[in-house]
Amino acid sequence: MHPEIWMLSFTSARELPRLARQAEDHGWDGLLVADSQNLTGDPYAVLTMAATVTDTLGLGTGVTNPVTRHPAVTAAAIATVQQYSGGRAVLGIGRGDSALSHLGRRPAAVPDFEAHLRHLQRYLAGQPVDLDGYPSRMSWITDTGLPKVPVDVAATGPKAIAAGARVADRLSFTVGADPDRVRWAIGVARQARAEAGLDPDAISFGAYVNAVCHPRPETAHDLVAGSLSVFARFSGMQRGGTHGLASTDRAAVNEITDAYDAHGHATLGSGRAALRDPAFVDRFAVIGTPEHCVRRLTALLDTGLTHLVIAGHSRDADPELLAEASKLFAAEVIPALHAAEPPRG
Numbered sequence: 001m002h003p004e005i006w007m008l009s010f011t012s013a014r015e016l017p018r019l020a021r022q023a024e025d026h027g028w029d030g031l032l033v034a035d036s037q038n039l040t041g042d043p044y045a046v047l048t049m050a051a052t053v054t055d056t057l058g059l060g061t062g063v064t065n066p067v068t069r070h071p072a073v074t075a076a077a078i079a080t081v082q083q084y085s086g087g088r089a090v091l092g093i094g095r096g097d098s099a100l101s102h103l104g105r106r107p108a109a110v111p112d113f114e115a116h117l118r119h120l121q122r123y124l125a126g127q128p129v130d131l132d133g134y135p136s137r138m139s140w141i142t143d144t145g146l147p148k149v150p151v152d153v154a155a156t157g158p159k160a161i162a163a164g165a166r167v168a169d170r171l172s173f174t175v176g177a178d179p180d181r182v183r184w185a186i187g188v189a190r191q192a193r194a195e196a197g198l199d200p201d202a203i204s205f206g207a208y209v210n211a212v213c214h215p216r217p218e219t220a221h222d223l224v225a226g227s228l229s230v231f232a233r234f235s236g237m238q239r240g241g242t243h244g245l246a247s248t249d250r251a252a253v254n255e256i257t258d259a260y261d262a263h264g265h266a267t268l269g270s271g272r273a274a275l276r277d278p279a280f281v282d283r284f285a286v287i288g289t290p291e292h293c294v295r296r297l298t299a300l301l302d303t304g305l306t307h308l309v310i311a312g313h314s315r316d317a318d319p320e321l322l323a324e325a326s327k328l329f330a331a332e333v334i335p336a337l338h339a340a341e342p343p344r345g
Contacts, residue, residue, distance in 0.1 A: 001306075001309065001339075002248055002338040003105060003301050003305070003306060003307060003337055003338065003340055004029040004058070004306065004307035004308070005026050005027075005028060005030075005063075005253070005307070005308055005310065005334050005338070006028065006030035006031065006032055006058065006060075006207070006240075006307060006308065006309045006310065007023055007030070007031050007032070007310055008032045008033075008034075008062045008208065008308075008310065008311045009031060009032065009033055009034070009062075009087030010033075010039065010040050010307050011033070011040075011046075011050040012040065012041065012105065013040075013041040013042075013045065013046045016033065016049060017029070017046075017049050017052075017053045019098075019103045019183075020050035020053060020054050020057060020059075021053050021054060022233075022287070023057060023250075024054045024055070024056060026327075026330035026331075026334070027330060027335065027338070028057065028330070028334065029057070029058055029307075029323075030057060030058025030059065030060065030088075030090065030316070031050065031057055031058070031059055031060075031068065032060045032061060032062025032063075032309060033047060033060075033061065033062060033064065034061075034062055034063075034091055034098075035061050035062075035063065035064040035068075035099055036070065036097075036098040036099045036101075036102070036322065037099055038098070038103075040098070042310055043061050043064070044061075044077040044080065044081055045102050046076065046272070047059045047060070047061075047081045047085075047089070048080060048081055050083045050330060051081060051084040051085035051086075051088065052084060054085075054088075054218070056088070057088065058088050058089075058090055058325040059081055059088050059090070059256050060078075060081075060084055060089060060090030060091060060152065061078070061090075061091060061092045061093065062063055062090065062092045062154075062309065063092040063093050063094040063152075064091070064093050064094075064099075064156045064209075064295060065094060065095065065097075065099055065100060065107075065108065066093065066095070066096065066108045066112065066117075067094065067096050067097030067099075067100055067108055067117035067264055068099050068100070068103070069094075069104055071116055071120045071123060071129070072123055072129075072136060072138065073132055074091070074093075074120060075120055075123035075124050075138060075141065076138065076141075076336065078091045078124075078149050079124065079138075079141045079144070080148060081149075082144070082147075082149050082197055083146065085218050086146070087146045087147050089149050090150050090152050090170070091096070091120070091124075091149050091150070091151050091152065092152045092153075092154060092155035092172070092215065093151065093153060093154070094107075094119070094151070094153065094155065094160075094174075094249050095107035095108045095110070095113050096108055096156075097230070098230075100260055105158075110159045110160055110163050114163040114166065114167060114215060117151065117153065117164070117167040117168065118167055118168070119131070120151060121151060121167060123136075123137075123141070123143070124136050124141060124148050124149050124151070124228075125142050125161075126138065126143075129171075134187055142292070144229075146280055147199045148290060150169035150170055151167070151168045151169050151170070152169065152170035152171070152172055153167070153168040153169060153171050153172065154172050154174055154176055154208060155171070155172075155173060155174065155185075156169065156173070156174045156235055157190045158243070160182055160192075161185055161188045161189050161192070162171070162188060162189070162192035163192075163197075164189070164197075165188070165189035165190070165192040165193045165203060166192055166193065166198065168195045169203065169204070170203065170204045170205075170206060170307070171189055171203060171204070171205050171206070172205075172206040172207060172208055172307070172309055173185040173205070173206070173207045173216050174207070174208045174210075174231050174233070174235075174311050175235065176210075176232070176245075176283075176284040176285075177206070177209050177210070177211075177233070177284060177300065178283065178284075179279045179288050179295060179299050179300055179302070179303050181243070181245070182207055182303045182305065183303050183304075184243060184298055185205075186303060186304055188204055189203070189205065196280075196323045204306045204307065205305050205306060206305050206306060206307035206308060206309060207285055207299065207300060207308055207309070208232055208308075208311055209233060209255055209297065209308055209309070209310060209311065210227050210228040210284070210285035210287075210308045210311050211285065211286040211287065211288065211293060211296075211297065211310050211327050211329070211330040212223050212224045212285070212286075212287045212329075213287075213288070213289070213290055213325055213332070214287070214288075214321075214325045214328065215289055215299045215325070215326045217278075217287070217288065218274060219321055219325075220287035220288060220325070221278060221281055221287065222280075223287075223318075223319075223322060223325055224281065224285050224287055225281075227311045228284060228285050228339070229256050230311070231311060232252070232253050232284055233253070233256050235253045236241035248280070249283060251279055252276075252277050252284075253281040255276070256301065261311040290329075290332035290333055290336075291327060293329070293333050294332075294333055294336040297333070297337055298336075298337065298340050301337065301340050302340075308337070312330070
């Protein structure tokens with residue numbers, strides 16, 4: 001099996017079906033859409049729409065959270081996408097970011113997050129869930145005869161990584177583009193599984209990566225800034241999230257975190273702080289020519305990852321420049337990554 005290359009999108013409901021068809025035609029393995037009610041439409045509605053116009057494309061959330069939706073509601077929603085897509089759904093979930101900040105809420109505490117994940121897994125498997133002494137079950141999900149929807153946890157800090165490792169089917173790190181940081185995250189996950197008596201090899205690892213392919217460095221920097229600010233801030237928000245960063249990069253992450261404007265989430269304006277140090281952008285993200293992007297992303301896959309989620313651009317990126325960069329990535333980077341050797345267990 002070749003490595004899976006997924007796209008992360010904030011695209012509107014009107015544009016999502018077109019984007020999904022294009023992604024499938026261009027060789028992407030999957031498409032994730034954000035769950036952030038104040039910034040974009042309902043992800044499960046647009047994923048169901050995408051399922052009706054695609055045949056092979058994986059479809060999932062990037063990401064939902066354990067606060068704005070009850071686990072039974074989330075399970076029913078993603079299971080519906082699973083039905084419409086014929087088994088192509090993935091549930092991406094994290095502790096919460098923009099969906100919560102726009103409501104004045106903080107990310108879920110890790111113990112609450114892990115409990116939510118366990119409830120989700122049981123619902124998706126058609127098993128009973130005890131919620132405050134009241135048994136609850138969703139047998140209709142297994143009655144469909146489709147495989148259980150995989151739960152993919154997005155995590156940055158060591159406690160969230162460990163929680164995801166114990167409960168999830170897939171674990172996608174949000175620690176930047178440094179292979180050493182990814183190796184650290186994999187080590188935390190494998191140790192957590194071993195300590196829980198679980199097989200460290202019975203889970204797949206991936207990473208969210210800010211990546212833009214463009215021959216003009218200044219254009220690539222502008223395209224990636226808003227998206228980069230989101231993921232760099234994750235490292236500054238969580239205890240232990242800056243593990244392995246050089247002091248200069250740690251300072252850049254802290255500056256981005258302090259200056260971040262949630263109302264401009266993932267826009268170029270929110271990423272201005274990131275652009276103050278172009279060298280940090282080059283290290284934390286993957287930007288440049290197709291050859292450069294292939295080399296950097298292959299190095300990440302060589303750490304033992306089976307999938308990458310490409311968070312490629314600011315929400316307010318210039319459409320023409322974005323189309324140019326996306327076309328180049330699809331034409332030259334994805335085929336080269338698909339040809340990479342799969343990680344050995």
